[in-house]
Amino acid sequence: MGALSSAVTEHAVVIAGGGPTGLMLAGELALAGVDVVIVERRTSQDLDGSRAGGLHARTIEVLDQRGIAERFLSAGQVHPALSFSQVALDISDFPTRHNYVLALWQRLFEPILAGWVDELGVPILRGREVVGFAQGDTCVDVELSDDTSLRAEYLVGCDGGRSLVRKAAGIDFVGLDPSTSWMIAEVEMEEQPVFGFRHDSVGTHAIGRRQEGERIGIVLTERQVEHTGEPSMDELREALVGVYGTDYRVHSPAWISRFTDMSRQAAAYRQGRVLLAGDAAHVHPPQGGQGLNTGVQDAVNLGWKLAQVVNKTSPESLLNTYHTERHPVGARVLHNTMAQVALARADERHQALREIMTTLLGMDEPRRRIAAMLSALDIHYDLGEGHPLRGRRMPDLDVHTADGPTRVFTLLHEARPVLLNLGEPDGFDVSPWATRVRLVVAEHAGVWELPVLGEVAAPSAVLIRPDGHVAWAGDLTDPELPRALATWFGPATPAH
Numbered sequence: 001m002g003a004l005s006s007a008v009t010e011h012a013v014v015i016a017g018g019g020p021t022g023l024m025l026a027g028e029l030a031l032a033g034v035d036v037v038i039v040e041r042r043t044s045q046d047l048d049g050s051r052a053g054g055l056h057a058r059t060i061e062v063l064d065q066r067g068i069a070e071r072f073l074s075a076g077q078v079h080p081a082l083s084f085s086q087v088a089l090d091i092s093d094f095p096t097r098h099n100y101v102l103a104l105w106q107r108l109f110e111p112i113l114a115g116w117v118d119e120l121g122v123p124i125l126r127g128r129e130v131v132g133f134a135q136g137d138t139c140v141d142v143e144l145s146d147d148t149s150l151r152a153e154y155l156v157g158c159d160g161g162r163s164l165v166r167k168a169a170g171i172d173f174v175g176l177d178p179s180t181s182w183m184i185a186e187v188e189m190e191e192q193p194v195f196g197f198r199h200d201s202v203g204t205h206a207i208g209r210r211q212e213g214e215r216i217g218i219v220l221t222e223r224q225v226e227h228t229g230e231p232s233m234d235e236l237r238e239a240l241v242g243v244y245g246t247d248y249r250v251h252s253p254a255w256i257s258r259f260t261d262m263s264r265q266a267a268a269y270r271q272g273r274v275l276l277a278g279d280a281a282h283v284h285p286p287q288g289g290q291g292l293n294t295g296v297q298d299a300v301n302l303g304w305k306l307a308q309v310v311n312k313t314s315p316e317s318l319l320n321t322y323h324t325e326r327h328p329v330g331a332r333v334l335h336n337t338m339a340q341v342a343l344a345r346a347d348e349r350h351q352a353l354r355e356i357m358t359t360l361l362g363m364d365e366p367r368r369r370i371a372a373m374l375s376a377l378d379i380h381y382d383l384g385e386g387h388p389l390r391g392r393r394m395p396d397l398d399v400h401t402a403d404g405p406t407r408v409f410t411l412l413h414e415a416r417p418v419l420l421n422l423g424e425p426d427g428f429d430v431s432p433w434a435t436r437v438r439l440v441v442a443e444h445a446g447v448w449e450l451p452v453l454g455e456v457a458a459p460s461a462v463l464i465r466p467d468g469h470v471a472w473a474g475d476l477t478d479p480e481l482p483r484a485l486a487t488w489f490g491p492a493t494p495a496h
């Protein structure tokens, strides 16, 4: 890579795209003190259309881990059940403080998240696009649409399903072409429509309104899969007449768009100094409402790892664990959305399958398993053998410390690793990691219950990563503990 010209601005990390994933990643990096900048095509946080309809339990938990969940909870409405291909699955018995779905449109979610990122001082270069990049041994030169460039140690493509970063990196986007297309719109209607779902030989259609005063939302399965461009108002009228026999004198669309069930995933989430997250790494149909949620959780998995590499706490090989851990999660989302689309097919054979699945999902064990998957509460990264907590999310226990009562998620607000000692106070010398890992001595009286697994044996200590996943759990004399500390948070530093 050539010498740096005076016109090039340097940052540790450049994020292409300031949607939900890019914003969350920027917040995580800023918390760890990393110099990060977002380049965003849109001139403001405004969205065309409402897009994602809400947050699942694990996403609310990760926001809670940063102390910002309340901002979102106060702007949305809580519902006890999530939906698998329109079969309602109640999660109010799940062992989490957030045992519900939060209905909150993406157009409302993004400004709240952007507010947090702004408080953390992250600059957003708006009205500009990343148009290309050149990767070298020590840096990436990122070209912007205004003929300027940025030099960074890492570039992260959070630039959505049509990701330029992914394409320019030559990363394959592997999967299925669309089999179904849906038209989606928010409109006014002169006549009272039939609210709810309607099934016919084409597929499932829906008309609804989340609350009085809001526009009416429409989703119509289309007869044709292939289309060029966005649908017109005439096409919407025609499609309404095709399904309902009337267009309900539809007018004043806030927006009209279409989406398909294309399912594709990046073959690699990392290529050298370039990483992908969110829709740039995986696209799938919106059934089950998982896209935004998965992107935000990708960001929380990647953020602390990238920060540790940039801050030279960890070798760059730590970044490989991002692909190892998150690619299977993305693949699972693609898999379950394919199943949800199939179950909604209108023909009799699929409807028979749907009826059987609905019966099964009415049973306790299948309901808990599928709902834990959709809400991402069951994610289990393969971090090796050991206590059942290892690789799973740390539950938000009430604990008592020398400073008084607190919650485990409160201990994670700074996005720093925590060694939570619930046993003998002086059982382990953490000083070789003291600059990186916070030791908290606490007491907890009560059971440890995990989603799906149920009650697990209480460990006497837990090493919690900044993303809230357990790196190790057990007894402080376990020789695995120093190994886990070194694997995740860098080698021991000798005492001075």
Ligand SMILES: Cc1cc2nc3c(=O)[nH]c(=O)nc-3n(C[C@H](O)[C@H](O)[C@H](O)COP(=O)(O)OP(=O)(O)OC[C@H]3O[C@@H](n4cnc5c(N)ncnc54)[C@H](O)[C@@H]3O)c2cc1C
Pocket: 016, 017, 018, 019, 020, 021, 022, 039, 040, 041, 042, 051, 052, 053, 054, 106, 128, 129, 130, 131, 158, 159, 160, 161, 163, 164, 165, 184, 259, 277, 278, 279, 280, 286, 288, 289, 290, 291, 292, 293, 294, 295
């Ligand atoms: C109809 C519909 C319903 C949905 N419902 C749900 C739901 O209920 N729940 C759910 O979790 N998900 C849902 N989703 C999916 C959700 O909208 C996406 O998964 C989510 O927006 C992904 O966030 P992201 O930040 O990864 O990508 P995006 O939101 O696509 O953000 C990418 C950003 O990058 C910017 N950008 C693009 N290219 C460039 C470039 N070259 N340079 C700079 N900036 C660039 C864009 O302007 C954009 O701001 C739905 C999607 C649709 C279409």
